[in-house]
Amino acid sequence: MTRMHKEHNLSKNQQIIFDLIHKSPEPLKAYTILFSVQKKGINAPPQVYRALDKLVEIGKIHKIESKNAFVSCKNSDCEISKATAFSICESCEMVDEISDVKLSKYLSSFNYKKGMKFKRFNLELFGLCKKCK
């Protein structure tokens, strides 16, 4: 039987770091994570970065490129990790993952003239949130 999706069982370090990111109300930076998990035996940057790389790869988290910070995926894990969009408040730094099917479809089907075939995109929208307006 072929399974549609492999269920990713997270390793110990991956689970520790995912849990931390998942319960954080704001994007977390790698070294903030490192300092937070030292009590759990994760002592060095490579341990954090390896877990982060893997979690990004399987779509459990996303990297906010403009902030070098990580958020957990708020959509149905991993499937749309190749099509990410975020709203970012320039005042309070709040980040929210946008799940807008029309937007996602529009960008996924975007065809660029010069022969590019797109496999993935990342969109970051900046402005002021409700509170900060």
Add this chain to the structure above:
Amino acid sequence: MTRMHKEHNLSKNQQIIFDLIHKSPEPLKAYTILFSVQKKGINAPPQVYRALDKLVEIGKIHKIESKNAFVSCKNSDCEISKATAFSICESCEMVDEISDVKLSKYLSSFNYKKGMKFKRFNLELFGLCKKCK
């Protein structure tokens, strides 16, 4: 002694660094720039980063966030870089600024439900270019 270059109202360091980026076929990283301009008397990172910050601010260059690299603006009307989109080849690293009015209008008018009012966006589309396909 040192006079402002009239052409774009850029200062000496800004002009040197803009020229370098502008004639580069590929995005340039800050320290690549630093090494390239040392013969012109720019010796330290802050000199490079200050020029880069200013050039980004006035829209002469853009930062490719996923690469920590800089390209010159290819849109003549991008005076304030509030709406940027790039196609990026995952194989050869080629980066191309997309100027698609429909896309730009679509994203600029994108209204997110949760009360965000967007002032600016950055879109990075990844795939394989014509050569690399």
Add this chain to the structure above:
DNA sequence: TACATACTGTTATATTATAACAATTCTAAC
């Protein structure tokens, strides 16, 4: 068992970016 793959722990280093402060140059108002 034996082998492959993924994950871990560790030290060191590379890369990217900013803080802080003094000096100079540009601009515009007087």
Add this chain to the structure above:
DNA sequence: GTTAGAATTGTTATAATATAACAGTATGTA
């Protein structure tokens, strides 16, 4: 032309972000 504020420059030091390299350990599968 003098003057004062803003912008730019030069400089040293350091902070923040990320990876290389290598050795060891678990885990799944044949």
